[in-house]
Amino acid sequence: MKRPEQFEMTAEEKIFDAPDAEKPKVVKPRDAATLILVRGGREVMMGQRSKGHVFMPDKWVFPGGRVDPQDARAKAATELTPETEALLKLGGVIRRPPRAYALAATRETLEETGLIVGGASGPELDKLQFVARAITPPYRPRRFDARFFLADAEEVLASFEPVAGEELLHTKWFSLDDAEALDLPSITRFVLKEVRLRLAGQAVEPPFLRFLRGSHQMDRLKS
Known part of the structure; x- marks a missing residue:
């Protein structure tokens, strides 16, 4: 595997939300997965998190959530491409089979939006x-x-x-411009710009965003 290309983030490019007022105890990040659905090359599916959520209340996000143990064993109509599987293994210790992340993203999409990804045999x-x-910085209470x-x-x-659920409200399709005008978490806004690049036909490697040695860092993952 090639080493990822590294970039230092400038002040204008910070992609994580600011720390809370009080510095929390550092917690271990939990595995999570998100699915960005694009329709017609110009609309994305998003929903608003409810006010009652401790994590990012009222923010607009893509459907997603934590990876469950059974996700690795869920059925699928087709498996990940070798290239995608290789990319998912980059970036340090990987605690789960790569397919678990993809299947968690499709499961969470169903639970939060009612949209079924794939058919009777599972998602493709x-x-x-x-x-x-992206790994949430250590100064956030939930990672x-x-x-x-x-x-x-x-x-x-x-x-x-x-359909709207308990976790995501007002779930609907937005144009890319309208999506960027929503109240988005910093990381969601960053990823949305990456989606724009791909939809415009640019070949870009997946960014790996994290907080190291007191500063934000972005690596471009290359298999």
């Missing part, structure tokens, strides 16, 4: 692109090691009408 994982990985996937909704969904 080879149609999911790995677009980013996640999140993988972001991208999929063409017209290739993976049978229905395009989402």
Whole structure:
């Protein structure tokens, strides 16, 4: 494997939200996965987190959540491409099979939006692109090691009408411009810009965002 290309983030490029007023005890990040559904190359699926959430209340996000142990064993119509699997193994110790992250993203999409990714045989994982990985900084009280996937909704969904759930409210499709105008977490805004690059035809390696030695760092993962 090639070593990832490293970049120091400038003050204008900070991609994590600011620390809370009080410095919390450092906690271990939990594995998480997110699915960014794109329709017609110009709309993305997003929902608003409820006011009652301790983590990012009221913010607009892509559907996603924590990886469960059973995700690694869930059925799939097709598996990840070798390239995607290799990229998911980069960035240090990986605690789960790569397919677990992709299947968690599709499961969370169903639970939060009512949209079924795939058919009776399960999702087609080879149609999911790995677009980013981000670890919440140690100064945040809740931390996640999140993988972001991208999929063409017209290739993976049978229905395009989402439903609101307990975790995501007002779930609907937004144009890319309208999505950027929403109240987004910093990391979501950053990943949305990465999605724009891909939809514009640019070949970009997945960024790996984390907080090291007191500063933000971005690596471009290369298999």
